Amino acid sequence: MTQTTSSKWLEFLAGCRDEAPLQLGVVPFGMLYSIGALAAGMPAWLVQLSSALVFAGSAQLAIAQMLAASAGALPIALTAGLLNLRHVLYSASVADYVRHLPRRWRLLLAYLLTDEAYAVAILRYQRDDAARAAAGDDGGPPPRPNLRHWYFFGCGFTLWACWQLSTAAGLLFGARIPLEWDIDFAVPLTFLALLTLLIRESASQAAALAAAIGALLFAGLPHNLGLVAAILLGLVVGFTSAKGRRATP
Template sequence: MTTPRSELLAGIKAELPIALGVMPSGLIYGVLALAAGIPPAVAQAMSAIVFAGSAQLIGVQLIGAGTVTAVLWFTTAIVNLRHMLYSASLAPHVRTLPARWRWLLAYLLTDEAYAMTILHYQDTQTAATHKHWYFLGAGITLWTCWQSSTAVGIFLGAQVPASWSLDFTLALTFLGLITPSLAKRPHLAAAIAAGLVAVLTNAWPYKLGLMAAALTGILIGMWVEVRA
């Protein structure tokens, strides 16, 4: 039997390692934002208003270079387009929730919260009743770690030495999440196809290669599923 409380705590617990893994990026964002000439209060507000790591990192680079606002906004849309795929995949699970829940969960829908939450929704072993509390727990955990690491980066200007390679924890977290699913052949095919296209398109601007890779992986996965 799950309760809202047990699901909330499970979401927090599951998200914690991955949320700690984004803290180096938050630190780097804080340092870069100040370097781009953004005042500390505005830089912190941006983490709360935008709450999207890669869009913020690219955004401060563009602001620092004096880019016109229209280009900044267009880039933000392109970089974050993948979130539309996430919300499409979560929508069937949250469709019966009151609208205020969906307004709140949309704000918390990041790569890292999505990664943990969708796996929990797809796990048919556990009761589906309170899974939006798990989503909330994962989202709040990531939000808290992102805001606090941003603050540390901004106000202390602290910089973890690059030699620690803490950014690698992000890749390791994702490896830990996807590897068990690769026992299914369509998923294995989807992973290899998406990975190879991502490598080939890595030089494309604005993370467009990531979109191309994800779409290729999805199509290949479905193709293998149909053939099997």
Template structure:
């Protein structure tokens, strides 16, 4: 295959497309739940455009709907998305040569699925006889994911606006997180973190300013890290697969 911008771009699109089977339903769920948590349709859609992070968006919707303090909501979203710092550190050597007009939009598009496809391409060999266009592959993957997320959120927002609040969809937020969490519990540390965080969230539920969830997250992370230290590091189970957050 010839080394060109368009070939790399559409190769990234093709590699990203199968992953959208899991992304689209999640975006629709977020759109429905955001509207029923009290967010306006415009705010719900802008959240997908600005925050662009599924798990963080669900937490934001839930905490704002419960009257959470905006600062606490922001801190919780930061903790949930701290993994992107690791993604950035891993990707940085591959894009350091690019001008700022490239690095800024690529950083915005750096999410779980886009990272997986892009870093896989950078791990492959390239045609050394011509320019390195692998950032176009990254762009194709990122834009595919972004487009799917915006459209699926819009569908959820439009659908959610038609549903009566009497349906009581609040329960769907924790159920969605449980569905995302369970497949990722591949080792002792993650299971200890999840169990400890769950217990802490119940015990700390009555904290002022809705700080209970944020503190429970920190307790869970600390418990998982302590387990790693005392057991010498856990090994993930074979065939374990992650999900989007």
């Protein structure tokens, strides 16, 4: 019993540790949101509350920008929804890994399924898969005790806590950060760092390249549909490139 309890905490802490460096990009992101939302006329308490309610950086930034431009509620909700559509894909991607968990765990982990937490958790799951495949395992249920959901929880919790704190920090100090510091640049840098970790094999590289080109090609699509279209293009290219290589060994 004590053995499993301490292993749970070790998994949780490992998740926190692996998620921590990404907070370099998350903190400016959260602060930028606060600055933007305040400027758009949102009351401070609601800015803070929205970070828990929505808990999605890019959608929150879009909401703040559109409020500032006095857009209507429906276009704002649509844009934010479409920006978050990629989370359906993340959900599919982790479904196999969380199926065995009790419902309350699945409900909790779904809430924490953000870009940065997803990326770190999925890297862990896929690395485990690769290690087991290399060991000649057929991909049946993983050996027990399986505590990887505690790792996922550690990633998600770290990000969640940091998102709430950085929202608060933005409310308190945001106005004092000079524009010349370009703290917004830390956001694409975080995505870049994650991306390079995720593309160690050629089909993933093809998927990433296609999605990046797609993001530019489809940039003009209305309602931020371009991002989703680009991701779908990347999926198809990655899939076919893996198929093609399997067909011609």
